[in-house]
Amino acid sequence: DGRITSISTVSITASTTVSLYVRPETHGAVGNGSTDDATAFQTAINTCTSGCVILLSSSKNYRINTMLTVLDNMIFMSDGGNATITSGISGVAHTFYVNNKDNVHFRDINFTLNGSPSNTNVAGHILFNRSKYSSVRNCTFTKSHWFDVQVKGEAAENSENIIIDGNKSLQLAAEGGSGNSPCSITVWGYARNITITNNQSLGVGAMGIAIQNFGGTGTINYVYVAGNTIRSKDTYGIMAYDANADRSVVDIQIVNNHVEDINGVNGVTGNAGAGIYLASCFDCLVQGNYV
Numbered sequence: 177d178g179r180i181t182s183i184s185t186v187s188i189t190a191s192t193t194v195s196l197y198v199r200p201e202t203h204g205a206v207g208n209g210s211t212d213d214a215t216a217f218q219t220a221i222n223t224c225t226s227g228c229v230i231l232l233s234s235s236k237n238y239r240i241n242t243m244l245t246v247l248d249n250m251i252f253m254s255d256g257g258n259a260t261i262t263s264g265i266s267g268v269a270h271t272f273y274v275n276n277k278d279n280v281h282f283r284d285i286n287f288t289l290n291g292s293p294s295n296t297n298v299a300g301h302i303l304f305n306r307s308k309y310s311s312v313r314n315c316t317f318t319k320s321h322w323f324d325v326q327v328k329g330e331a332a333e334n335s336e337n338i339i340i341d342g343n344k345s346l347q348l349a350a351e352g353g354s355g356n357s358p359c360s361i362t363v364w365g366y367a368r369n370i371t372i373t374n375n376q377s378l379g380v381g382a383m384g385i386a387i388q389n390f391g392g393t394g395t396i397n398y399v400y401v402a403g404n405t406i407r408s409k410d411t412y413g414i415m416a417y418d419a420n421a422d423r424s425v426v427d428i429q430i431v432n433n434h435v436e437d438i439n440g441v442n443g444v445t446g447n448a449g450a451g452i453y454l455a456s457c458f459d460c461l462v463q464g465n466y467v
Contacts, residue, residue: 197229200238207236209262214242221246232259232285239290243269246280253283258316264290265299270326276306276333281313288318293349293358293380300326304335306366311339319347322358329366329394339371348381357382357411366394374403382410384435388417389424397426405434411449413438413467418456428460435467 198220201207205216217240220230227249232238234257241264252272263271271287274280287301300323304310307327317324324345329335345360360377363370363386377384384406387399399416406413413435418425435451451467454460 197231198223199231199233201233205236205238207233207238209237209239209260211239212241212264213238214240214244217244218242221250224250227279229253231255232261234259236260237262239264240271241265243273244271245273245275246277248277249279250277251281251283252285253281254285258284258286260286260288261301262288262290263299263301267299269299270303271299271301272303274302274304274307274310278308278310280304280307280310282311282315283313284315286316286318287320287324289320293319293321293347300324302326304328304338306330306333306335307338308336310337311341312343313339314342315344317343317345317360320345320358320360321349323362324348324360326362326364327367327370328364331366332394333366334394335367335370337369338367339373340375341371341373343375345375345377345379345381345384347379357386359383359386360406362386362388363396363399365389365396367399368395368397370396370399372399372401372404375405377404377406377409379408380410381408383412383415384409385414386412386417387425387428388415389419395424395426396428399428401428401430402432407435407437408439409437410439412453413451415453416455416457416460417453418458421456423456423458425456425460426458428457430460430462430465432464433466435465 200220203216203219205213229251237260302325304327348358416428
């Protein structure tokens with residue numbers, strides 16, 4: 177049906193035709209870390225109506241001050257090493273918003289912020305909303321506000337078949353209490369068949385991985401969390417929490433993860449902290465973890 181079905185099969189070579197990939201520089205991106213490249217990025221994205229690779233230069237630092245919205249069948253990746261994307265976004269906005277778009281992939285990119293993480297800034301780097309067959313692989317999140325990657329749906333339409341694998345998170349905002357709980361990876365409701373594997377969440381932040389459905393945000397089922405390393409968090413290393421207590425967080429597998437140095441700050445739940453925290457999670461498996 178014309179979709180890109182695997183980022184591992186895409187090879188970028190000198191002979192690759194222009195129709196396969198687009199560079200933001202073609203549309204005016206500078207990549208010096210201070211010039212706002214958001215318009216150039218959005219223009220490059222909008223040219224990819226039939227799917228393409230947005231190819232980033234590993235020597236560049238692209239400043240993004242306005243949220244980017246993507247199309248179906250896209251891959252964002254470095255041409256070698258890790259290109260850097262620096263977010264200057266604040267408020268309720270995100271660096272990349274994948275809204276009702278499928279087959280969108282991010283690979284080998286370093287995400288950071290202009291300034292320090294803030295627990296009053298609800299911005300994140302990558303938000304999948306009602307997305308299917310998408311992934312984030314081998315990216316480094318040097319600094320983030322509320323989340324590195326979030327997966328959610330809405331109006332009973334799921335995000336499905338999302339893979340988050342091999343990424344590294346170095347610094348989030350600290351736990352702020354009153355619901356301000358920054359987290360490296362969060363699954364937020366109306367989501368199924370989510371794979372979260374081999375990630376590292378190593379720096380300051382409230383939680384490493386959170387699977388939760390606050391405020392009637394819908395069913396979460398079939399989430400596989402394995403082989404992740406989580407350190408230095410304020411409340412929980414890994415959380416699976418059905419806030420509605422209506423059997424809507426189901427079949428969560430948390431296996432073979434390494435969790436340590438959980439500080440136990442008195443956060444939103446008033447809990448003293450835990451390496452792995454489950455609440456009203458049904459048919460959930462916790463096995464082989466080091467805590």
